[in-house]
Amino acid sequence: MTGRARGAVIAAALALVLSATTACAVPQRKDDLSVTKVAAQPEEIGQIYDRYAGVRANALKLLDPDPLRTIESGPVLAIDAGSLQVARRLSQTREIDSSQDLTVETVLAPRLGAYPLWFVAVVRDGVREVIRVQIFQRDSATSQWEMVTSPETLVSTVLPSFALDADSALEPVDAGDADGLALAPQAAVDAYAAALADPSTPGATYVLDDSFIEQMREAATASASIKGVEFSQDWGTKPVQYALRTSNGGALVFATLLRQDSYDIADGRAVNWPEGSEQKAFLAGKLYTAGILRYYHQVLMYVPPDGEGKPRVLGQYGGVVSGEGS
Amino acid sequence: MRRVAGVLAMLLALVLVIAGAATAIVVGPDNRVVTGPHEIDTEAVAVVTKPSALSWSGPTVSVLVEVPDEKPVFVGLGSAVDVEDYLQQTARVQVDDISVPWKIATSSVQGRKNLPASPTALDWWLADAAGLGGASTSFTLPNQTVSLAILSVGDSDLEGLQVTAAYDVSGGFGSGIGLVALGLGLAVLGWLLVRQRHLLQPENVEEVVYVYIDDDGVEHEIDPATAHEYEIVEDVELTDPGQPASRWHVPGWMGR
Numbered sequence: 094m095t096g097r098a099r100g101a102v103i104a105a106a107l108a109l110v111l112s113a114t115t116a117c118a119v120p121q122r123k124d125d126l127s128v129t130k131v132a133a134q135p136e137e138i139g140q141i142y143d144r145y146a147g148v149r150a151n152a153l154k155l156l157d158p159d160p161l162r163t164i165e166s167g168p169v170l171a172i173d174a175g176s177l178q179v180a181r182r183l184s185q186t187r188e189i190d191s192s193q194d195l196t197v198e199t200v201l202a203p204r205l206g207a208y209p210l211w212f213v214a215v216v217r218d219g220v221r222e223v224i225r226v227q228i229f230q231r232d233s234a235t236s237q238w239e240m241v242t243s244p245e246t247l248v249s250t251v252l253p254s255f256a257l258d259a260d261s262a263l264e265p266v267d268a269g270d271a272d273g274l275a276l277a278p279q280a281a282v283d284a285y286a287a288a289l290a291d292p293s294t295p296g297a298t299y300v301l302d303d304s305f306i307e308q309m310r311e312a313a314t315a316s317a318s319i320k321g322v323e324f325s326q327d328w329g330t331k332p333v334q335y336a337l338r339t340s341n342g343g344a345l346v347f348a349t350l351l352r353q354d355s356y357d358i359a360d361g362r363a364v365n366w367p368e369g370s371e372q373k374a375f376l377a378g379k380l381y382t383a384g385i386l387r388y389y390h391q392v393l394m395y396v397p398p399d400g401e402g403k404p405r406v407l408g409q410y411g412g413v414v415s416g417e418g419s
Numbered sequence: 420m421r422r423v424a425g426v427l428a429m430l431l432a433l434v435l436v437i438a439g440a441a442t443a444i445v446v447g448p449d450n451r452v453v454t455g456p457h458e459i460d461t462e463a464v465a466v467v468t469k470p471s472a473l474s475w476s477g478p479t480v481s482v483l484v485e486v487p488d489e490k491p492v493f494v495g496l497g498s499a500v501d502v503e504d505y506l507q508q509t510a511r512v513q514v515d516d517i518s519v520p521w522k523i524a525t526s527s528v529q530g531r532k533n534l535p536a537s538p539t540a541l542d543w544w545l546a547d548a549a550g551l552g553g554a555s556t557s558f559t560l561p562n563q564t565v566s567l568a569i570l571s572v573g574d575s576d577l578e579g580l581q582v583t584a585a586y587d588v589s590g591g592f593g594s595g596i597g598l599v600a601l602g603l604g605l606a607v608l609g610w611l612l613v614r615q616r617h618l619l620q621p622e623n624v625e626e627v628v629y630v631y632i633d634d635d636g637v638e639h640e641i642d643p644a645t646a647h648e649y650e651i652v653e654d655v656e657l658t659d660p661g662q663p664a665s666r667w668h669v670p671g672w673m674g675r
Contacts, residue, residue: 120475126564128470130498208504234505234543235536 131262132202132210132231133238139197141229141238142214146195153193156181166230166239168331168349168389171414179374179413194219201255203263203337208233211241211335213263215252222248226393226408228335228347242335242347244393246408253339253395266344268333274344274396275299278336281396281404282348289350290328301405305392309352316354321362327353342398350411352388356380356418375416384418425612432605439598446591454520455583456485459569462578463527464534465511466569470499472517473565479587481557484569487579491572493538494554495547502566505541509534514567521584538570557587 133141145164152160158174165173195216202212211230218225223245230241246252256264271277276284276299288297289309309326317324328350335347358364364380366372376384390411396404445452459466484494497505510530514523539549545565546558549572571577629646631639 120477120560123474123476123562123564126471126474128499128503128564130500130563205500207500210500234501234541 127206129204129206130210131204131260133200133212133229134202135200138200138202138212138214138229142195142197142200142216145229145238145240146193150193152177163237164239165241167241168391168414169240169243169410172389172391172410172412175371175375175413175415179369179371182374183369192220195225198224201257201261201263203265204258204260205265213255213337217248218245221245224248224250224252224408225410226252226345226347242349242391243410244347244391244408245410246393250407252407253341253343253345255345256338256340256342264338266336266338266346268336271399273342273398275399275402276396276404278344278346278348278394278396279330279333281394282330282333282346282350282392285348285392285394285404285406286328286330286350289352290326299403301403303405305390305406305409313354316356319356319364321359322364323357323359325355325357327355329353336396339395341401343401344396345407346394346396346404348392348394350390350392352390352411354386354388356384358382358384371413372416375413376418380418382419384416386413386416388412389414421612421615425609425615428605428609428612430609432602432609435598435602435605437602439595439600439602441595442598443592443595446588446595448592450588450591450593451481452520452586452588453583454585455483456581457521457523457583459512459523459525459577459580459582461512461580462576463510463512464532464571464576465506465509466514466577466580467502467506467511468514468517468567470503470564470566472514473560473567476560476562479557479559479589481555481585481587482567483553483555483583483585485553485581485583486571486575486577487552489552490575491549491551492554492575492577492580493547493549493570493572494556494568495538495544495570496556496558496565496567497544497547499564499566501541501543502568505535505538506568519586534570537572538568539572 148160148164152158152173156177158170158177161170161173161177195218197214197216199215200212202210205211209230209232211228214225214227214229216225216227217223224247225243225245227243228241229238231238258264266274266278268279269277271280275281281300284296284299285306287294288300288302289306291297292302292310313324313326316322316326329352331349331351333346333348337345339345356364358380362381364384366376366380372384372386375386388411390409392406392409394404394406482494484492486492508530510532511528513526513528515526516524538544538547545561546556548554548556569577569580569582627643629641629643631641631646631649633639
């Protein structure tokens with residue numbers, strides 16, 4: 094008998110003996126030695142969110158995006174920084190409400206085998222009366238938790254419930270996995286962006302014409318109606334990183350859409366944006382020749398199970414992130 | 420049947436007594452099995468267990484790490500996901516296997532000679548401690564896959580590292596004593612079962628019969644009181660298999 098086997102026999106005998114006689118901690122061989130962990134525990138998430146809310150409150154109070162760089166990253170940081178830039182310009186003309194009332198309603202995390210780790214927080218924003226479905230991510234073992242996406246839904250919007258495994262952990266869905274779904278998450282998001290860019294494209298029929306699409310088309314129509322301005326709008330997508338199985342077999346997909354509004358000004362004409370508008374904030378002064386505004390829109394898309402309807406967006410959070418013009 | 424049960428009970432009792440005594444002796448009154456200090460020969464900045472090395476959950480383990488010259492040292496237990504990510508680019512000694520109480524197999528992993536961040540600045544350790552010249556931490560091995568990391572802090576290394584491990588077995592000593600007591604009780608029960616066969620049989624009653632033999636050689640049974648008036652000339656013991664032994668006293672004729 095090898096030393097290992099002998100040790101196991103002794104340990105098993107000891108375990109048997111102890112378990113038969115006392116309620117003391119008995120060594121047990123682990124069933125599963127896979128290298129995974131639930132990304133974060135609820136109590137840990139509470140501390141992370143408290144830190145986030147504190148830093149965000151300071152950033153809003155000072156209209157300063159710098160503190161946000163320690164708690165946010167990626168498109169959501171760009172959106173919030175842009176929003177604060179607009180707000181700072183607006184503050185010169187009117188008072189800004191910097192109050193916040195955030196209540197964490199649900200926190201859930203998936204079981205993951207490697208970094209980046211991430212978790213979902215469903216938060217009620219009492220000031221804006223919306224529900225924020227946020228994802229916090231930690232890129233490496235030495236980095237901080239940062240919020241990376243934050244689509245918002247109306248309070249009245251009913252979110253599909255998340256599917257949970259035996260450890261009450263979320264079940265991620267691969268972006269390219271269409272198993273049981275109307276469309277794979279990435280394909281659904283690509284079709285959605287195509288529908289936004291061109292309603293007549295064949296891919297547009299794969300997704301539902303929801304209120305977000307209508308709202309974006311109305312804005313594009315308004316911009317295109319400015320006399321002496323040739324307006325165009327392009328849409329793109331970032332690779333889908335977060336998709337979660339819902340309890341009915343569908344998926345909730347967190348996606349980031351890129352939007353670019355381009356303005357070509359006819360010779361001899363100039364465009365002066367309304368004071369306090371996002372165009373004014375990013376395109377200082379009048380526009381004489383051309384201008385470009387870039388937006389991020391983070392959307393929460395529901396992809397139903399196969400045969401139960403088309404993918405649709407339940408909520409979004411977006412804004413201008415950069416612009417240039419002359 | 421009772422005899423077989425009794426023998427089995429006594430055999431089981433023997434096992435329990437041996438196991439209980441062994442447990443009590445190994446664990447001791449402080450309910451702790453201590454091994455070490457054991458030297459780990461390395462000049463690296465990290466010694467870390469492979470995820471599969473800590474394959475048991477349940478027991479409470481205490482680890483004392485010591486380095487010479489008051490060098491700063493850190494010891495921590497973390498999820499294998501966190502520890503692997505943290506040390507993935509660091510040169511380290513990897514403990515591939517641990518046999519209780521202390522037999523380890525190690526391998527060297529090449530990499531950078533420094534840590535990506537101070538271990539004391541990280542918030543995901545499940546248990547940790549740091550100190551100058553030594554550090555000690557205690558933890559209950561969880562069911563999730565974990566790694567134990569011994570790390571140098573600052574610019575130092577782990578040369579001269581010594582590790583002492585203690586396995587806490589809460590209630591182990593009492594359990595051992597309890598097993599001994601249980602075994603002894605079972606032994607008594609077994610003995611009684613074995614002995615019961617004899618106890619249930621008719622008791623060996625010595626029956627004494629007094630016989631007077633007259634001059635013609637004819638035997639006459641007499642009562643004990645009468646017999647005491649005579650001299651006992653012969654004492655004969657008779658046994659009949661399956662029957663109680665009989666003792667015959669043959670008084671001789673003494674005359675009145």
